[in-house]
Amino acid sequence: MYQITDWCRHFIELQVQPGDLCIDATMGNGHDTELLCRLSGREGSVLAFDIQPLALANTQKRLSETGVPNNYRLILDSHSHMEQYADAGTVSCITFNLGYLPGSDHTLATKASTSLEAVRQSLSLLKKDGLLSLCIYSGGDTGFGERDALLPFLKELDPRNYLVILSSYYNRPHHPPIPVLVRRLCSP
Numbered sequence: 001m002y003q004i005t006d007w008c009r010h011f012i013e014l015q016v017q018p019g020d021l022c023i024d025a026t027m028g029n030g031h032d033t034e035l036l037c038r039l040s041g042r043e044g045s046v047l048a049f050d051i052q053p054l055a056l057a058n059t060q061k062r063l064s065e066t067g068v069p070n071n072y073r074l075i076l077d078s079h080s081h082m083e084q085y086a087d088a089g090t091v092s093c094i095t096f097n098l099g100y101l102p103g104s105d106h107t108l109a110t111k112a113s114t115s116l117e118a119v120r121q122s123l124s125l126l127k128k129d130g131l132l133s134l135c136i137y138s139g140g141d142t143g144f145g146e147r148d149a150l151l152p153f154l155k156e157l158d159p160r161n162y163l164v165i166l167s168s169y170y171n172r173p174h175h176p177p178i179p180v181l182v183r184r185l186c187s188p
Contacts, residue, residue, distance in 0.1 A: 004177040005097065007167070008133045009035060011181055012093055015131040019043040020092035023125070025079040025118055026050065030059030032095045037068035040092075046072040047086060049079045079118035083125060089188030091125040097135040098146050116149045123162065124188065132182035147178065154180060161186050 012032075016022055018041035024033040027050035036046045050056060056074045063072060075085065079096070098115055122132050136147050154164050163183040169176035 004135045004179050007179050015093045021045045023094040024048040025096045027055045027059050030062035037072050042069045049075050080114040083121040086125050088124045089127050093131045094122045095133045115146050126184040128187045130184045134180040136178040
């Protein structure tokens, strides 16, 4: 089955160039962190955020085993604090996979309030032509709240400054995930 992460990775691979600064806002098990490290190369830099020590441990193990460049910083902090770690207008690509850490406690999941703040900060961090990739998983304990907070916010973004593309798995039942891409159209 074609996953939402595969869909988003396609556009991430088209976006990220060697030397880019990238952010994985929801590190999880490190899949996107690994991709961003590989794509941005030795000259690039990746900041990866999660609030769970298990996510950092799993990601560190993945990165060590896959041999990506040592161009990353794994940060035990909320994605809602990312503007403390990067300057406005400097980031090429920011990825979000909302929800819970696969293989762990499902009660520990992203929340609407912190995810909305993190997305707001992401928009200011993106450079011109930068890409924000969101995988919104509705359902579960917090997913509907995140979806219902993020989608209206994204819909109201100034179309002169941002292009927002929302896709859907139209023929999948049971609240399928929602992939969203946001491109910054102008300089910060």
